[in-house]
Each structure stands twice: as structure tokens, then as C-alpha cells.
Amino acid sequence: MPTRPTTRTRPATTSNGVGYHWNWGIFWEMSPEGTGTYLDMIVQGLRMTLITAALAWVIAFIVGSAIGVLRTLPGRMAPLAASAWIELFRNMPLLVQLFLWYFVFPEILPAAWGIWLKQLPAAAFLTAVIGIGFFMSARVAVQVASGIEALPQGQRAAATALGLTPAQTYRYVLLPMAYRIVLPPLTSELLNTVKNTSVALTIGLAELTARARAVQEFSFQVFEAFTAATLAYLVINLLATMAARWLEARVRVPGYGRA
């Protein structure tokens, strides 16, 4: 197991009944890690959060789309398999899933593979990307499937009648409209992916929240550290939201769905 997360360190000054010493200049001071300033620590964390979230989202989007499509295929086996995937990854807390991937998964593999996995230099990073990616894929799958199901039944029939294969029907007819319909909820899932990366601090990933905590532990400037982290999350997600709005406007279908 990882070292137990240290309990929240309150600034000593406040427990003495003395006011908290604000020090926004802390970010320009060198950190005891000796690799740069406290601001550099926050920036490193931000970078790790962005990379982790971006790769996890790529997995979530690709796997989620595939599972969402499977869920809407005719027949019984494909939808059943898709539902199994969705229920498995949706119904377990993300924290538990990360622990399972990080601590349990290497143990159930053949010993040599397990050791190789545990010794990977970026084990926490890879675990976070895959774990968060699969967790979010279940949610993306539900959205994609509901987008496809929201389309009139006749769309599939029309594509089929024109001679398109099932793959072509999804690629050219069903998915382009389904994605447009679920773009707003998919944006929420993207924001969730960014926020969920903070859970990976429990397996030792040096992402934004973990680095903010490190700043606090070294400097005791808890409010400054977490204000910086909060602002960083806010800015990332506002930018993501703006990008999504822009995309929505760009792919809007003329004359479609106006109330």
C-alpha cells in the first residue's frame, strides 16, 4: 500500500489563535526540492494533470464510443457485452478502481509480468491514464449509445436500404448526428475526466492536487497552495467549456433541431 496520506496539516499559527500569515510571494521562493520555485511545483502538477487527463480522455472517447456502438447493434451478444463493460466500470468508485489496477492487478498476473509492471518507471501515470480512461469510458459509452438511440429508427433503415454496410452506416450516418446530440453531456464528461485525475494522488501521481499539497507541506501556506490549484482547475475547465461551445457552433446543422 502507499504511504498513508498525511492528515491535513493545519498552519501552526492558526492553532495558536494568531491570524494566518498570508504570503502570496511564496510562489517565487525556492522549494526545498531544489528543482525550482514553489510556482514550478504547481506548474509541474498542472502539466501532469493535463497530460493524464488528455490521454485518459482519448481512451475514454475511443473505448466509450466503441462500447456505445456495441450497445446499439442488433442481436443480443454485443449489447450484453457492452452493458457488462458499462456496469463494471460505472458501478465501482474510481478510487477503488485505481487501487485495483495499481496494487491488485500486478499480483494476479504471472509473477514475472507483475514484477515488470511494478517496476515500470511511470507505473502511477500509466495506471491513472488507463484507470481513469476505462472509468470514464463507461460514462462516454452511455452517452454515445443514448445519442444513437435518440435518432429516428428510419435513419438506420435508410442507410441500410442504400446499400451501406453496418460499419458505413455508423461511420457516415448514425455517429455524426449522435455525437452532435450528445456534445453537451460529453463536455461534462471531459471536465469530469480532468477533475478525476486528482484521485490519482492516492497512487502517488504528482498531479496538480498532489503538488499543491506538497507546497502546503513544505511551506505551510495552505490557502495560497490550494487557491493556485483551484484557479488552475477552473481555467482548464473554462477553456475546455469554451472549446466545446466553439465546436458546437461549428458542427451545428443548418435547419436542424430548432425549437
Place this chain on the structure above:
Amino acid sequence: MSEPVIQIEHVTKSYGTGGPVLRDVSLTVAGGEVVVVCGPSGSGKSTLIKCVNALEPIQGGRIVVGGQDLGDRRVDLPRLRARVGMVFQHFELFPHMRVLDNLCLAQTKVLGRPRAEAETRAMALLDRVGLHAFAEKHPGQLSGGQQQRVAIARALAMDPMVMLFDEATSALDPEMVSEVLDVMVELARSGMTMMVVTHEMGFARKVAHRVVFMDQGQIAEDAPTQAFFEAPRSERAQQFLSKILTY
């Protein structure tokens, strides 16, 4: 008349556990022939036309289209469907594509036509249905009648050996019905083989070679157009006609 394009032989079908929707239906449509299928709702006429390009599976009998048995596993269904044009009640244009792209999609992806050739063909057909000026529009910017004419052009772009119409005018506002029927009449007169499910008896009188009357999943009457309207043999068809023709 030439050799049959559609042969429907003793077809039975039911949905799930419900009763049969089609019961021992047999029908032949010859090349160049226009056959109108009518009957009360729930009589199975729409189901029947969907079975002709295997959009719906059948449980008994067989359907042969263009010499190919739909039940034969070796038949390439997408290839066959590409040559069977279908027009739906609710048009089913692809809303995210321009009208021109709606007409070119299957031409390029299914028939493998070069884009330029597909566009030339598409523009010629849009011209034929009077919508040349709408090529760059999206379906949502067109009226129902215009959308249905585009849908007909989209099916024709595949050079079909037969056109199926599934209640093509019943979702339209009354004043748009005639613009679609005009296109269908023109198509019939050009010699296209057509199987048309419709309640438009005026269309049937004008261009149909035969009228098939369905009731409760069976063909109650299959007669040349004139004979059907002047002297329907089955009592059920007589009732049906007296009801829809008195208005």
C-alpha cells in the same frame, strides 16, 4: 411484360411473439410494371415492402429480387439493396449532410463512383425533381415535399432496378402531396419498375398497372387497375374502396 424483378412466394412473417403480420403472401412485380399496394392500416403492406429489401426478416417462404434469393447466405445483401431504391414515409434524409452529399454518399461509398461522376449524376437528378437550386442546402432547410423529392432523387442516383415507396406522401402537408406524386407519376411513365404502398387512389388510377389490396396480412385482391376500381371482387376491397372514394 418482361421477366419478374420481384418474386414474393408464400411469405409469412411475425414480429416477436405476436400473431402473423404476413400470411402466405405471394406477389410478382415484372420489369417496367407499376404495382400499387393498398389496404387498411395494420394490413401488412408496409411490412411487406420492407421485406423486399430484407430490412425485415421473414419466417417462411422466399423473396427473389433481380434473380437473387434474399434468404441465400451467399447473396451480398448490401450490394443487392443498393440496386433497390426505397423511399420512406418520413424521408429519412441525413440531416447533417447537404442535399448534394445525401445523393453522393452511397454512390461513392457503395457503388465506388468517383466523386465528380457522382456529383454530375446527383445534379442531373436534382434537376429532374426540380431542386437543382437546393444542392447546397441542408435537409432541415427544405419543406417536407422538397425533402421527399430529394429522397426520391437519392434512391434514383443508385440506378435501381426497382423503386419501393412506403407511404411516401402520408407524412406530408396536403398541398405538398401533389408535387411528390408528380415526380412519382413521371417516374412511372419513364418505365421504372415500381412497388408503391399508398392510399393515393388517384395515383393508382393514373399509372398503376395492377392494384394489390391487402387485409389482415393477406392479399385479398390482385387485379389490373381498371378491373380493381370498376369491379373489385373481394367484399373487403369493395368496402375499402367505397369508404375512401366517397370523399
